Amino acid sequence: MSNKHFCIPENNFPKIVVIGAGFAGINFIKKLKNKPVQVILIDQNNYHQFQPLLYQVAISGLEPDSVVTPIRKLFKSCVNLIYRMAKVEEIDTKNKRVHTDIGYINYDYLVIATGSSTNYYGSKNIEKNSIGLKNINDAINIRSWMLQNLELGVEGCNFEEKSALTKFVIVGGGPAGVEMAGALAEFKKYLLSNDYPEIENGAMKIYLIQSADRILPTMSKKASKHALKVLKNLEIEVLLNSRVTDYDGEIITLLTQNGGEIIRANNLIWAAGVKGNIIKGIDEKAILQGNRMKVNQYSQVEGLENVFAIGDIATMISDANPQGHPMVAQAAIQQGKTLANNILSKINSGDFKIPFNYVDKGSMATIGKKDAVADLKIFFLNGRIGWLLWSFIHLISITGFKNKFKVGLNWMLKYLSYEKANQLIIRKYKRDN
Ligand SMILES: Cc1cc2nc3c(=O)[nH]c(=O)nc-3n(C[C@H](O)[C@H](O)[C@H](O)COP(=O)(O)OP(=O)(O)OC[C@H]3O[C@@H](n4cnc5c(N)ncnc54)[C@H](O)[C@@H]3O)c2cc1C
CATH class of the missing domain: 3.50.50.60 (FAD/NAD(P)-binding domain)
Incomplete structure (x- = not known):
């Protein structure tokens, strides 16, 4: 010290x-x-991060600096503040x-x-071999890992090999896991065959593993039901009442309703707590x-x-x-x-005056580019309207005018096409040994 x-x-x-x-x-x-x-x-870190949009960086939809703001810029007119990294x-x-x-x-x-x-709940294997979705480094690592595996998949000579490299297993059916799964499914649906023509569409599979009996368990049952329907339409395999118990980097061991199962996959994203x-x-x-x-x-x-x-x-x-x-x-x-x-x-x-009283303004999750669920105080929204509300709330919440502008512009362009401009492996990801 x-x-x-x-x-x-x-x-x-x-x-x-x-x-x-x-x-x-x-x-x-x-x-x-x-x-x-x-x-x-x-x-x-020398920045503040906007975690709700990390999954869009992970999926190559937004550049990393759209969701982080330098602390010194954030407080440049705050003369009584001293910052130390x-x-x-x-x-x-x-x-x-x-x-x-x-x-x-x-x-x-x-x-x-x-x-x-x-939280990896004590599993060293899972911690070592999977990637979390909690900070900007995780998001950049997922982006690199995904693109590296797709590039390897292009070279993979047999279907099974390609399939393991392009199979994505997301653990955790909360908003972060659901949003990540939806975005990956759209990548598969609209970009895979164009950008990686050597990979057959059927090779890439997406799984969402959830330990509870419904996804989005902190939201209303209506929201869970709608989200599940949309994910299934996007061909995501959702396993409820299931837990990942181990992962050695190649084989995922699961405990499902039907007993023990395994999935061979190179990509495990841990958003389970x-x-x-x-x-x-x-x-x-x-x-x-x-x-x-x-x-x-x-x-x-x-x-x-x-x-x-x-x-x-x-x-x-x-x-x-x-x-x-x-x-x-x-x-x-x-x-x-x-x-x-x-x-x-x-x-x-000499005294505290205001006891804290949390005002719950509702919760939301987006599923893919044009759908979202929103549990608001007096009503529930889904579909395109839910998605528009989700986009608006997130846009006004991002710190900094420049970031609002960059994200807004990016979304507008993406709305018109499914192109992802940030499919870049700037820094290769390597698992810790
Ligand atoms: C992928 C994802 C999606 C999410 N989506 C939503 C959403 O849609 N809506 C919503 O309301 N919430 C969402 N959340 C939750 C929300 O982001 C968190 O509740 C919120 O960030 C908590 O804020 P905080 O200030 O407590 O901590 P954080 O925002 O995590 O900030 C903690 C800060 O402490 C710093 N720090 C930690 N330890 C140290 C140390 N030892 N020394 C120095 N600095 C340290 C970190 O660098 C960090 O800057 C999401 C979270 C994730 C991960």
Whole structure:
């Protein structure tokens, strides 16, 4: 651990250290813009990522820089913010200090917004041989791996070999898995025979494996039913009540309703769950199931006075929400904003004022280019209208005008044709040995 103190200007304002520039962290900071506090943001990456559109990068639909925004650009007019690119390694709550790989910093208030990462539920084999869909690196890796395997498939001399190279198994029937499967199926339907004429259409198969008895289990039954119908029309094999138990890089072992089965495939995309990014130094008593930190209604971490957690890493359990809030962007955004107001009120009047109250604005998932399901407060939408709403909501939510413009233009062009301009292997993907 480095003994060097962060090199930052000292002043008499309360010092708020924020770990993580995800949805929770950036919305917290925006509310504190130019207020009489010193905000120090630490993130291991120099960008904020818009995770809901990662699958479009993975499928070569969007270029990677359309879904990430440089942190320094995001906060260029925020004069009370200092950003450092660093990985936080440990928190010393006794001495109110955060240790990173480039030095340490002391805080008056600490906000942990470290989000979550892919949960492989302890399977080292699956972790080593599959690719998650959780960050921009994963998305670029999937894109490269898919295109590399298609190029190999072109050379593969027998059908079985081609089939294994071009078979895609997606694990996890939540929105991320469903969206990825739908996009892959459209790639197969509209692009495969044009771009890879040597690969027979029947060789490429797409499977979606879901452990529950329906896909999109956090959405309404109507949404699940419609999504299943659309996926089946796109010739995706959906296996419900099924679990992947092992993967050696070639053979996927499954437990299905019919017992043990295997699938020979070179591409396994793991979208089956996440766990919180816990940092060393937090008392185990404050860490609950799924590595999430127990917080009260003011986002204070259990047992700690000036330490707060927001977003995916936090779980706020109440009678109304016995499981805590869902790990979605809206919950993270709302928690970030509320906490900023509460910390300002604590600094100004000595007290927190607003208990957090999650407003569920509904949930959506798109399936392919022209269909989506949307569970809204008072009604349900699907088909083309659902897709238009999904596109609009995502477009206004992406950070930065340039990204909105690039994504909007890209979608317009794609709507008119199925071309994918980003089928590029810029950086080859290699599995870890
Ligand atoms: C593929 C996918 C699709 C999704 N689609 C949707 C959707 O359609 N709608 C929706 O509402 N939600 C969606 N989500 C969920 C949503 O993206 C998350 O709930 C949201 O990102 C959580 O925000 P956060 O700020 O808590 O964490 P994150 O956005 O994950 O940000 C965490 C930040 O912390 C940083 N960090 C972590 N550990 C450290 C460390 N030790 N040191 C320094 N920095 C660190 C990371 O680099 C990252 O920038 C999706 C998620 C995925 C993966």
